[in-house]
Amino acid sequence: MIEESRRGPYRVSTDPARLDVDAIHRLLSASYWAAERSKPVVAKSLKHSFCFGLYRGAELVGFARVVTDYTTYAYLCDVIVDESCRGKGLGKWLVERVMASPRLETVKSWFLRTTDAHGLYRQFGFTEVTDPEKLMQRKPRP
16 A cells, blocks of 8 residues: 655655655665665565655655564654755654555554754654663674
8 A cells, every 4th residue: 555645745655656765775874873774675665564655746855764563663764855955844744654654553662863863753652761781782793
């Protein structure tokens, strides 16, 4: 099921056929969290995630990705809007469309990581982890 929403000249779509790997790689290469990601890694991540493209006409100008089982767990990541389109509320709208997706309505545990967008995500019910002692991570070996 493809989801689409319009706002003026912009559209959010979950149609995987519309995703432009080159444009997504370009956006992510300008971010602090994914600057080192190769295009093949970006392409593979798209295949294994629920993706939301933000478009102005046919041009991809924003992106968000959810790693999920569509039932109990979701990890929101790679939320980004092209610098030329920032300041118009498009990032907030993109996250709003992700959180409103019928495919994700049963998800109980949502997670994300951010360095600088706490205010945005708080608007959607995200808070700092209250029990960090229960979370663990495994970092890649050198």
